[in-house]
Amino acid sequence: MSVRVLAIGKKHEAWVVDGIDRYERRLKRPYDLSWRLLPHSARQEEAARTEESDRILGAVGADEHLILLDERGPAFDSPGLARHLQSRFDVGAPVTMVIGGAYGVDARVHARADRVWSLSPLVFPHQLVRLILAEQVYRAQEISAGRPYHHA
Numbered sequence: 278m279s280v281r282v283l284a285i286g287k288k289h290e291a292w293v294v295d296g297i298d299r300y301e302r303r304l305k306r307p308y309d310l311s312w313r314l315l316p317h318s319a320r321q322e323e324a325a326r327t328e329e330s331d332r333i334l335g336a337v338g339a340d341e342h343l344i345l346l347d348e349r350g351p352a353f354d355s356p357g358l359a360r361h362l363q364s365r366f367d368v369g370a371p372v373t374m375v376i377g378g379a380y381g382v383d384a385r386v387h388a389r390a391d392r393v394w395s396l397s398p399l400v401f402p403h404q405l406v407r408l409i410l411a412e413q414v415y416r417a418q419e420i421s422a423g424r425p426y427h428h429a
Contacts, residue, residue: 279309280362280414281371283336285317285329285378286403296408300415307366308418310411317378330383333375342370343390345382346410348400350393355427358413359420361392376406 289297289312301310315332318325337343342365353361365372374394375386387393396409419426 279307279311279372281311281313281341281373282376282407282410283313283315283333283373284376284403284407285315285332286376287317288314289407290404293404293408297411300411303415304418308362308414308421310414312407322380325378326380326383329378329380330386333377333382333386334389337373337375337389338371340371341373342392344372344374344392344394345386345390346374346376346396346406347381347387347393348395348398350395352395352397355413355416356420358394359417362414362417363421374410376403376410379403 297310304310313336315329315336318328320328362372375382375390377386396406396413401409416427
């Protein structure tokens, strides 16, 4: 098992690549990351949300544990994320995290999500969310292994 990230948008910008690579080099199964970038819609608002949600749902298997990132969702603290991911790995559930597009995702993706997670009530640019997500998956790995990276 590993963590797969589905993200609407363009390829990682250079400064994001450097940061993500830093954490990915340190990750070990089952905490390693894979990325699938889905193109954003050329449409606006509801039409874009629907089109991008279609792409997301078409890329998610029925057996995947889906975590939707949404600033309106409940927060995890880092130990809580570590426990949640570890519980999914313990039962062999593939984990997929979704970063929606600029207009978010529609109700179908929310309904499909097994968990909604807010990184913060603040809204961040998608490139920065990718970097934060990579760091938090690395942090979860270190917490689960009992290593001192995370200072509670």
